Amino acid sequence: MKKYLNKQLFFETLYKLSIIFASLLLLLIIIFIFFEGVPALKEYGVFKMLFNMSWQPTAHEPSFGLSKMILATIISTLLSLLIAIPIGLLSSVCLVRLVSRKIKNIIMFIVEILAGIPSVIVGFFVLKTIVAFLYQHFYMNIGVSGNSMLAAVFVLALMALPTIITITVKALEAVNPMYTEASLGLGANKIQTIYKVELKAAKSGIMAAIVLGAGRVIGETMAVMLVSGNAINISSNLLLPTRTLTANIATEMSYASGLHQSALYASGIVLFIMIMLINITLLIILNKGGGDNA
Amino acid sequence: MDNIFDIKNLNLWYGSKHALQGINLRINKQSVVALIGPSGCGKSTFLRCLNRMNDLIVNCHIEGSILFNKVNVNSERYDEINLRKKVGMVFQRPNPFPMSIYENVIYGPKCQGITNKKRLDELVESSLKKAALWEDVKDRLNSSALGLSGGQQQRLCIARAIAMEPDVILMDEPTSALDPIATAKIEKLIIELKANYTIIIVTHSMQQAARISDYTAFFLMGELIEYDKTDIIFANPKNKKTEDYITGRFG
Ligand SMILES: Nc1ncnc2c1ncn2[C@@H]1O[C@H](COP(=O)(O)OP(=O)(O)OP(=O)(O)O)[C@@H](O)[C@H]1O
């Protein structure tokens, strides 16, 4: 008995320690980026940094306005999710309910491989297909190179899809079959059952899928740099190049120093806050829709 | 009296397992039929044939005819959704949807395209009254059905089935997850519902079968051993196996 208790105590302590360790690590990262970023925020001003359009960190009189890149991140994230969420949900529904188990397993195998492919490779793919296509068809007319916001959006949608599909499929499969039977037993057809019952019962899992997809998209750096043209620019014309916050950090960190470097850390803070905001928003939406789960 | 169901030589296989073997059974309109038998004898399987619920199971193969109001419903050509509108089902574990009480009741009618608010309101009230739940919930129709007690949830599931205005209600051990008081309420309800519906109920309780049913069918290892008036089955069954089972001499 005593031995058993000791063992239990040991594992409980181990679990607690690992949780504390993970939380501490996160806290350390946050403290670190704030510590490094705050000088720039102080010197240049939070408001200016967020809303000034001009980013000229190495000019004689440097300016550190992040707004174009913040917008680029927001727009590329939203547009790519706008593509990835509906496609992801529809294909998940289709995989779980409308195709045979064998086909589902094959496709899920492929999707899981896709989820693990390094983003640069996805970048290559988009470079060779979409960017090349845009170049061929629009270079003559308006002189675009193909490296553009649109290409970035495609890369990001491609990156988000496997995440969204894998998690949504798991959530749909975890829906208690008793809801499905109840619905069919009441004379509902398959489609009604999916939309009125199963998707609702899987809601929290689907939200998680979207949050993780969004996280993946906001944080994506290399593939975006590869296809976005990486020029600081924001325009309603999606065929023009752009640069996201992450791409900016990755591009300039290697040679930045002083206030410039601090400003890059400050953009890290901005990214961090954006991700927090997404999570909180989705949590609120989730709780509003009536807490229920299978 | 009229048959509502006439089952002829029904055989069912789960893969290679022959789970129902040559079942022949007629069910009268507006009666309560109890299906009894030891675990695994095929009661649920048989019940689920009557609203084609086994269609959902891969590898399930069914032969024979199931005449419902003289039409064979065990056929690819017969739309199972039409059948399920007329043959409702109540499950062993109460399974209200994670929605409000009101939405639960109107789920079926809404799927059929009824959207008139007044009509739906009426349906909710009349169905809940028939399921003896109206008094309990009339002030909280918009709160979640998951907040009801187990017995109330089961009556809500019955109300939800009634809202479809079916001819038949199938019940698979509807009281096995409930306490004796909730069970008594449901039994009383079943006897009341008999006036308008045909009820086919699976039960493991001999007393329950004796209390509420007009006819009893005894299943054993996929076969229908005996089917007769409940009084006869319990007073003087013709088959030795039936007698052994109802007197508890059977495993
Ligand atoms: N989906 C299935 N796949 C394969 N075999 C099944 C399936 N469902 C039931 N069976 C088998 O068919 C037989 C009949 O099962 P059924 O559920 O109809 O029994 P039951 O009489 O309802 O039992 P219980 O009283 O325990 O509910 C059992 O041997 C069972 O193992």
Ligand SMILES: [Mg+2]
């Ligand atoms: Mg059963």
